[in-house]
Amino acid sequence: MKIELFVVNCFMSRLSMFERYIKTYSIVQLRTGYLEQGLMVYDDKKLAKHYIRSREFLLDLAALIPLDLLQIRFGTQPLLRFPRFFKVYRSIKFYYIVESRTVWPNLWRVVNLIHILLILAHWFGCFYFLLSEVEGFQGDWVYPYRPGDYATLTRKYLGSLYWSTLTLTTIGDLPTPETNAE
Secondary structure: OHHHHHHHHHHHHHHHHHHHHHHHHHHHHOOOOEEEOOEEEOOHHHHHHHHHOOHHHHHHHHHHOOHHHHHHHHOOOHHHHHHHHHHHHHHHHHHHHHHHHOOOHHHHHHHHHHHHHHHHHHHHHHHHHHHHHHOOOOOOOOOOOOOOOOOOHHHHHHHHHHHHHHHHOOOOOOOOOOOOOO
């Protein structure tokens, strides 16, 4: 009974999120003009046709597929949420729009560079954590295994983030690898 309620709850929340997303995004995306032969196009039919034929529509559609429901059958699989990552193109588009319209473009570039570095440090920390998990959090190359100190997920993540940052900046003196995976 609990699983059925969970499925219905997931489906309904996904459906309502989908409806809100479509309504909000359609107002913004379908009302945003584009250049065609040097002229701005504002016609609703042309805007809709242009958006549906664009790559952005395909990426948005792929990001909306409710793959979370497959986790009920296959268990927790974080990779099933990966299609949501397809929305990252919007941040790149946002970056260029803000850079072209800001009064301080150099400050914006510095802030964006710091943001990108923090995201990369996070991703490499997650990758380092994944490798550590595959190795069973053993060996000197990950970090000293102390069950009391690194028992929480937060401490494991912070340790992985720390060592990945040291590795990326070549500050850390890391021990030599012991296995092929290392």
